[in-house]
Amino acid sequence: LIFLVDGQWGPFGSWSSCSQTCDGGTRTRQRACNDPPPSNGGANCAGSGTSQRNCNTNTCPATSNPVNGNWGSWSSWTSCSSTCGGGQQTRQRQCDNPPPSGGGSNCVGSSTSFTSCRVAACPTAGGGNPNVTGNTDNQRGGGDGVSGAAIGGAVTAAIVILIIIIAVW
Numbered sequence: 252l253i254f255l256v257d258g259q260w261g262p263f264g265s266w267s268s269c270s271q272t273c274d275g276g277t278r279t280r281q282r283a284c285n286d287p288p289p290s291n292g293g294a295n296c297a298g299s300g301t302s303q304r305n306c307n308t309n310t311c312p313a314t315s316n317p318v319n320g321n322w323g324s325w326s327s328w329t330s331c332s333s334t335c336g337g338g339q340q341t342r343q344r345q346c347d348n349p350p351p352s353g354g355g356s357n358c359v360g361s362s363t364s365f366t367s368c369r370v371a372a373c374p375t376a377g378g379g380n381p382n383v384t385g386n387t388d389n390q391r392g393g394g395d396g397v398s399g400a401a402i403g404g405a406v407t408a409a410i411v412i413l414i415i416i417i418a419v420w
Contacts, residue, residue, distance in 0.1 A: 253291050254291060255290075255291050255292055255293040256287055256288075256289060256290040256291055256293040257289055257293040257294040257296075258284040258285070258287065258288050258289035258293060258294065258295050258296040259284070259286045259287060259296060260282050260283070260284055260286060260296050260298070260300070261282055261283045261284070261285045261286035262282060262286075263280045263281070263282045263302060264280050264281050264282065265280060266278045266279070266280045266304075267279045267280065269306035269307045270306075271306075271307050272307055272311070273307050273309050273310065273311035273312075274307075274308075274309075274310060274311045275305060275306075275307065275308045276305070276306050276307045277303045277304065277305060277306065278303065278304055278305075278306045279301055279302065279303045280301070280302050280303075281300055281301055282300050282301075282302075283300065284296035284300060316353055317351075317352070317353045317354040317355035317356075318349055318351060318352045318353055318355040319351060319355040319356045320346040320347075320349065320350055320351035320355060320356065320357050320358040321346070321348045321349060321358060322344050322345070322346060322348060322358050322360070322362075323344055323345045323346070323347045323348040324344065324348075325342045325343070325344045325364065326342045326343045326344065327342065328340040328341070328342050328366070329341050329342065331368035331369050332368075333368075333369055334369060334373075335369050335371055335372065335373040335374075336369070336370075336371075336372060336373040337367060337368075337369065337370045338367070338368045338369045339365055339366070339367060339368065340365070340366050340367075340368050341363055341364065341365050341366075342363070342364050343362060343363055343364075344362055344364075345362065346358035346362070
């Protein structure tokens, strides 16, 4: 007489070490179909001989060394925003030489720089130029010999000096 013996699972072994130290890994354990093993044409064990579970699901810290950002070169200055009377020019730079990585710090300071340009006063209306032909004050031949252009220039210079004194004070 021959008896068919279906296989039965033996107990699981110990859990393996986790496959990762962080960011999620797996642990496995094995069991054998040997309690009893199948014999005389009996069926193999049903299911899997391996069990697994998740482990070390915490997020890994930055693995690379931190690199602090450094400023790249300045761009060219923009055109002056005014033709006279004071304007402004700007230039830019990027935090890309190198960019920050691995938890390194961003560049310190501003990415934009400003400067003044064309600060000379704009010509005033009626100021004229005494050296230009057609100036009526010079052609009249009368008066005190001071042209309207000279007076206009003196007034402009006085205003500029006054502005400077006020700005300094």
